[in-house]
Amino acid sequence: MSNFQVTVKEVDSVIVIATDGYLNNIGGEKISEVCDEYIDKGKNTFLINLEKSTVVNSIGVSILIEIIEKLQEVDGRLAYCNLASIVEKTFNIMGLTKYSTIYKDEEAGVSDLTS
Amino acid sequence: MTPESQYKDKIDFYLSSLDELGEVLINQQGSTGITKAVLRIILGTMMASKGAIIGIKRTRCKVLSSHGVKSNYIEFKIDPNEKKDLLKYKNSNLNKTHLKKIFNSKKQDTLSSYFNSLDPSIVVPLFHKDNLLGIVALSKKFTGEAYKAVDRNVLEIICNHLTDSLYNQELIANIKDKRMELRLKVLELQTLFDISLSLNSVLDIEELSSEVLIRSVSTLNASSGFILRAQKNSPLLSVLSSFNVDEDKIKDAMFSKSSVPFKSIWKDKKSIKISNHKDNPLLIKSGYKECLVSPIIGKQNILGCIVLGDKESREGVIPFEKNDTDILEALSSQAGIAMDNAKLFEEINAAKRFNESIMGSIATTVITVNLLGEIDTINKAGKDLFGDKAKHIIGEHYSYFFSKDKNLCTAIDSAEHELETISELNTSLLTKSRNTKVNYSVAPLKDEKNSHIGLVVAIEDITEQSKIKNTFKRYVSKSVVDQLLDDEQKLNLGGEEREVTVLFSDIRGFTAMSEKMKPKEVVTTLNSYFSEMIDIIFKYDGTLDKIVGDELMVVFGAPISREDDAERAVKTAIGMVESLKKFNEKRISKGKVPVNAGIGINKGKVISGNIGSKDQMDYTVIGDTVNLGARLCSFAGPLKIIISKSVKNEIGEDYKTRKLEAIKVKGKRKPVEIFKVLT
Numbered sequence: 001m002s003n004f005q006v007t008v009k010e011v012d013s014v015i016v017i018a019t020d021g022y023l024n025n026i027g028g029e030k031i032s033e034v035c036d037e038y039i040d041k042g043k044n045t046f047l048i049n050l051e052k053s054t055v056v057n058s059i060g061v062s063i064l065i066e067i068i069e070k071l072q073e074v075d076g077r078l079a080y081c082n083l084a085s086i087v088e089k090t091f092n093i094m095g096l097t098k099y100s101t102i103y104k105d106e107e108a109g110v111s112d113l114t115s
Numbered sequence: 116m117t118p119e120s121q122y123k124d125k126i127d128f129y130l131s132s133l134d135e136l137g138e139v140l141i142n143q144q145g146s147t148g149i150t151k152a153v154l155r156i157i158l159g160t161m162m163a164s165k166g167a168i169i170g171i172k173r174t175r176c177k178v179l180s181s182h183g184v185k186s187n188y189i190e191f192k193i194d195p196n197e198k199k200d201l202l203k204y205k206n207s208n209l210n211k212t213h214l215k216k217i218f219n220s221k222k223q224d225t226l227s228s229y230f231n232s233l234d235p236s237i238v239v240p241l242f243h244k245d246n247l248l249g250i251v252a253l254s255k256k257f258t259g260e261a262y263k264a265v266d267r268n269v270l271e272i273i274c275n276h277l278t279d280s281l282y283n284q285e286l287i288a289n290i291k292d293k294r295m296e297l298r299l300k301v302l303e304l305q306t307l308f309d310i311s312l313s314l315n316s317v318l319d320i321e322e323l324s325s326e327v328l329i330r331s332v333s334t335l336n337a338s339s340g341f342i343l344r345a346q347k348n349s350p351l352l353s354v355l356s357s358f359n360v361d362e363d364k365i366k367d368a369m370f371s372k373s374s375v376p377f378k379s380i381w382k383d384k385k386s387i388k389i390s391n392h393k394d395n396p397l398l399i400k401s402g403y404k405e406c407l408v409s410p411i412i413g414k415q416n417i418l419g420c421i422v423l424g425d426k427e428s429r430e431g432v433i434p435f436e437k438n439d440t441d442i443l444e445a446l447s448s449q450a451g452i453a454m455d456n457a458k459l460f461e462e463i464n465a466a467k468r469f470n471e472s473i474m475g476s477i478a479t480t481v482i483t484v485n486l487l488g489e490i491d492t493i494n495k496a497g498k499d500l501f502g503d504k505a506k507h508i509i510g511e512h513y514s515y516f517f518s519k520d521k522n523l524c525t526a527i528d529s530a531e532h533e534l535e536t537i538s539e540l541n542t543s544l545l546t547k548s549r550n551t552k553v554n555y556s557v558a559p560l561k562d563e564k565n566s567h568i569g570l571v572v573a574i575e576d577i578t579e580q581s582k583i584k585n586t587f588k589r590y591v592s593k594s595v596v597d598q599l600l601d602d603e604q605k606l607n608l609g610g611e612e613r614e615v616t617v618l619f620s621d622i623r624g625f626t627a628m629s630e631k632m633k634p635k636e637v638v639t640t641l642n643s644y645f646s647e648m649i650d651i652i653f654k655y656d657g658t659l660d661k662i663v664g665d666e667l668m669v670v671f672g673a674p675i676s677r678e679d680d681a682e683r684a685v686k687t688a689i690g691m692v693e694s695l696k697k698f699n700e701k702r703i704s705k706g707k708v709p710v711n712a713g714i715g716i717n718k719g720k721v722i723s724g725n726i727g728s729k730d731q732m733d734y735t736v737i738g739d740t741v742n743l744g745a746r747l748c749s750f751a752g753p754l755k756i757i758i759s760k761s762v763k764n765e766i767g768e769d770y771k772t773r774k775l776e777a778i779k780v781k782g783k784r785k786p787v788e789i790f791k792v793l794t
Binding site for chain 1: 145294298301329334336338427428429
């Protein structure tokens with residue numbers, strides 16, 4: 001039913017995960033799997049590009065919180081970019097932005113995360 | 116080493132372990148971090164090779180930390196009876212004998228099966244009051260020694276601290292959960308608020324339904340959903356919008372409001388939750404395990420319904436709760452109002468387009484003026500009429516726009532004050548140009564409550580008609596002009612062959628007569644003469660073709676043919692002679708010379724049409740018939756009427772005639788028969 005897609009690339013030691021589709025339980029799990037894989041490889045800085053994920057539910061958000069907790073254990077960071085206003089509002093309400101950063105676009109995110 | 120020093124060392128060892136425990140409990144955060152550190156302390160202190168700390172919540176167990184255990188499971192179940200039995204060892208610990216008695220289940224994926232992998236020699240239940248938070252299980256010591264009482268006591272001390280810590284962690288987790296619940300509530304409220312705002316601003320039904328659906332799916336953690344729309348004159352429901360659904364499943368599915376489950380929704384107008392019904396057609400068609408369906412209720416009827424499927428959780432699909440139904444009903448209620456508004460907006464737009472289409476298709480200019488006197492609308496005919504001037508007409512005060520047409524402004528003013536329709540016919544519209552002739556009417560504009568809301572000004576451009584009238588009125592009678600304007604098909608001004616009767620009249624001895632008169636008197640005499648004659652010509656609907664000098668040429672049968680063309684020509688001639696006799700009587704009584712004209716009439720085929728150059732076109736007739744008519748006129752003596760045989764044949768015996776000697780005419784082989792009409 002879900003056709004959530006992720007594409008991953010590494011830009012200056014930042015793992016950029018571009019998503020496409022509904023960020024729900026399935027979408028969140030896919031992101032989490034990618035993060036686990038790269039954490040195991042020693043990476044700890046992740047930027048999620050949500051340009052093509054304009055709908056998110058609280059389960060997806062709770063998975064992102066779990067990823068933040070995992071990254072805190074390895075002194076890592078999670079950030080997002082290209083958020084639709086409704087997604088940004090949801091992240092704010094769910095308290096996500098207290099522990100992670102929102103960037104306007106990928107370039108701004110990578111630039112700040114590597115500085 | 117003395118037993119005392121051995122004992123002291125042992126005590127120091129235990130104390131350093133407890134000291135380390137204190138540091139761990141202070142510094143570590145999160146149950147996983149704490150249990151990992153505590154297990155390491157326990158294993159070291161107890162000199163055990165294998166062990167695990169297992170968290171327990173209701174009947175679910177989760178390995179929080181383990182060492183040396185080869186098990187495929189980190190999550191499993193605990194039997195409620197096992198939990199009850201453990202309560203007997205609340206402030207104590209269990210050895211192998213106790214464990215065998217309690218944990219003897221053969222089932223996989225249970226705490227008993229996990230113990231098979233661990234083979235614990237000692238287990239301490241972690242009770243906070245009567246609530247079992249977890250257990251600490253250790254295998255035998257790697258030294259092979261049995262656990263002594265002091266070991267058990269120290270282990271119990273550590274486990275008591277661990278219990279307090281786990282309880283605190285649970286409290287923190289509960290607070291986190293509550294905080295998350297609170298945030299979810301805020302999110303729900305924010306969604307309802309946002310949606311009420313966006314629903315008020317979005318007037319496209321499809322965009323609207325998509326917004327409602329996406330908000331509903333995401334707020335209620337549904338995996339997907341779709342909106343079905345009721346159709347006019349059909350029980351079938353069409354998919355208005357969908358989100359994250361398997362398109363193939365619903366694309367060809369047929370949903371009917373007269374079948375399960377929609378029948379009851381349409382009847383009761385209430386939301387329903389469908390679960391555990393393998394035979395339910397909606398679950399089969401959608402592929403959902405469970406779904407929530409809420410009607411979208413409009414002012415008059417149910418407009419459709421929202422279907423949400425499979426509520427998500429981290430543990431998989433869970434049932435929709437009462438709160439979910441309440442939220443979905445709130446959202447669908449908002450959607451109902453908004454969709455009604457959007458529908459109304461669509462209808463208003465359609466009516467507006469319909470009106471505009473009508474207004475655009477009519478040839479009369481229609482302008483509406485509001486109560487402030489500003490021009491609100493103008494139709495296409497109006498834009499065409501005023502051209503560039505119409506570009507800035509909207510919003511302009513009528514008195515400015517029509518400033519050159521004082522009469523029209525007065526009419527608008529009067530219509531507004533007297534609330535009556537005011538019309539004027541055949542007047543100039545100076546706003547357009549001096550030559551523009553119009554009929555206009557100004558009428559009060561009223562709304563459905565009959566309240567005065569402005570004025571409507573209708574302007575009919577009659578410039579072309581006026582031109583025709585002006586052109587023809589010099590040549591034909593008013594009745595002929597009116598006939599021409601009534602039926603344009605009669606007005607064939609292009610060249611054509613037609614049968615007409617031509618009448619010529621010529622003043623006998625005009626040259627000699629005019630030589631005796633002053634030029635002004637000649638003009639006055641001729642104007643009086645023509646005026647009398649033309650009255651007679653128009654009386655019988657003759658077309659005054661031309662006046663050349665003192666000669667008149669009149670056509671009957673062009674541009675409009677009638678059966679009695681020849682007879683009317685003869686009647687005209689007789690009328691002219693009688694009128695001329697009276698005209699002369701007056702002249703003679705005043706001592707003036709009489710005017711004597713001779714008249715010739717011929718009937719036959721001519722070519723008629725607008726003839727001339729592009730600058731000077733005149734409607735006339737040409738041909739032999741015309742030439743012969745002129746010749747007959749030249750044969751006619753003063754106050755005499757000469758007609759051809761073709762005319763004689765047409766008028767029959769009602770008119771007395773006398774045959775004259777046939778005349779020779781240039782271009783004709785045989786002499787032409789002619790007749791004198793006896794008056």
